[in-house]
Amino acid sequence: MGDILFLAHRMPFPPDRGDKIRAYHLLRHLARNHRLHLVAFADDPDDLRHQDGLAAYAATRTIVWRDAPTVWTGARALLQRRPVSLVAFADPAARRAVDALLAAEPIETIFLFSSQMAQYLPPAPRQRVIMDFVDMDSAKFAAYAEGGRGPMAWVHRREASLLLAHERRVAGAADASLFVSEAEAALFRARTNASHVYAIENGIDTVFYDPASRFEPTGGAGPLLVFTGQMDYRPNVEAVTWFADKVFPRVRLAHSAARFAIVGRAPTQAVQALAERPGILVTGTVPDVRDWLAAAALVVAPLQLARGIQNKVLEGMAMARAVVASPAAAEGIDHAGTLCVAEGADAFGDAVLRLLDAPDTATALGAAARARVIARYSWDARLAPLDALLEAPARQRHQRGGVRGDRLVPGRYDADHERRR
Structure with missing residues (x-):
């Protein structure tokens, strides 16, 4: 089986918060039958001390430090007419790492964890592309806008609109788009008319989270x-x-x-x-x-x-x-x-x-x-449907089609009997 390039917006180890937990278990599941290459961002100095924890799952590991977004991040997003969420994860070092791996390794599948990482796709990927959106980010910002007022409501409406357009483009370029629940997948289908959209639910490690284990008392009285x-x-x-x-x-x-x-x-x-x-x-x-x-x-x-x-x-x-x-x-x-x-x-x-x-x-x-x-x-049961997606043939893409940044590069995609220009 060919190699997998796994791109994540946050280093998936240690698995101590929601997005990292899902990414970690995906990485572990994929590594059972595939050779993996990881490119991920880190935004917590403590995470950098745990890079060795990924050695069991990824043959090569490139971790790129990402500073917290600044006012300049927002200004660049406005000037470039791009979502702030994408500009915050645009990094030349990450792009060089992705391009080098695609040139040097027998990558068969590009697995994108979070839509921010779709900007690192090559213009016309010959590899299978699986996009794990996890959640529909544009819907989250739309909800922020509805509950907000003043300038921030405008900022959130802008982000929601630009992200929705980006999500449509990415889904159009992907062989499969994944979401964490069927409700989220159904919402995405309704708002984008995308096909090849699947729910891959989160699981839970019930051996680790076992109330019969011994734990340190937290102290205090009362419920x-x-x-x-x-x-x-x-x-x-x-x-x-x-x-x-x-x-x-x-x-x-x-x-x-x-x-x-x-x-x-x-x-x-x-x-x-x-x-x-x-x-x-x-x-x-x-x-x-x-x-x-x-x-x-x-x-x-x-x-x-x-x-x-x-x-x-x-x-x-x-x-x-x-x-x-x-x-x-x-x-x-x-x-x-x-x-x-x-x-x-x-x-x-x-x-x-x-x-x-x-x-x-x-x-x-x-x-x-x-x-x-x-x-x-159980994680094994929840992630089992991934195996069939990894066995499906990659769609044929013409030379100039693809996603670059958050813009669709001119070209044409053929998928089953669908055609997009």
Whole structure:
């Protein structure tokens, strides 16, 4: 079998946040039957110290440092009439690495993880192209625009429009476009009319996330409610703020010793400020998130904006915790009633209090949730459909067709009986 070039917008190791977890398991799955070459960005100095962890999966590894976007990034995006999301990942070193690997190695498949990496495709790739969008980024920015006002609403509308055009072009050049849930795939089909769109769901490592393992106690008394996630990510920031404002005060009235732990790296100033309120803990980076999940009376996932399948929900379920989730956080998860889904502050508060008042019910719900993810969400089962996509013949592309930057290079694509000019 030919080699695979795997391009990722973030180094997929250690697998300690949502996008890195998915990319890591994809890389591991693909490496079972293929020789892999990895080109990825890193934006955390700590990640650079873990590069050796990828040696078991990738024959060659090129990690390119990426600084945080600046005002100049936005200015360049405006001048070039491109999405900020793409300009932020445009890097000459990454392009040189991709071009060198394509010239030197027998690459049969180019696997793109996140649409930002599509700008590194050659103009007319002879290789099979698989594009894992994961989520529909243009829809996320459209939602930001709807909920915003003033200049930022305009910025988000612009980003949504340009990204949607980019997503259409990339899907037109790809042999397969992947999404993390069927709901996200259906939304993409509806908004782009793209074909060859598939759902490849996230899984969960139920051996690693096993409540029977031994964990370090987190200390403190009183029922513990836990939220986990990257805490400079806007939907997570908005979720914990909403919970702290709208739900937790009511919980504290009924359970004065209740605590709400916000567990995750890089908390923003707004998140850190929540720790000044009674009963709220903001941990920052922790050695092992499972310590906090094991200590939780409940896991809460009150996201108001979410795309795809939420790893934080699967992790709580795998740890046999009762999970109270918003409809947005639960969307895409085939939980078969093992999640408590509640919409709005009153309903969410009712659900939390009901489970805190009935710990046996919470324990039973958590046990059912773990059984569900074991039966439904193993990584091997979720990623198995990839194998058929890798065996399908690559589409024929004319010499001058392709995606370069975020613009379609003039040319023609033939795929099955479809033709695009």
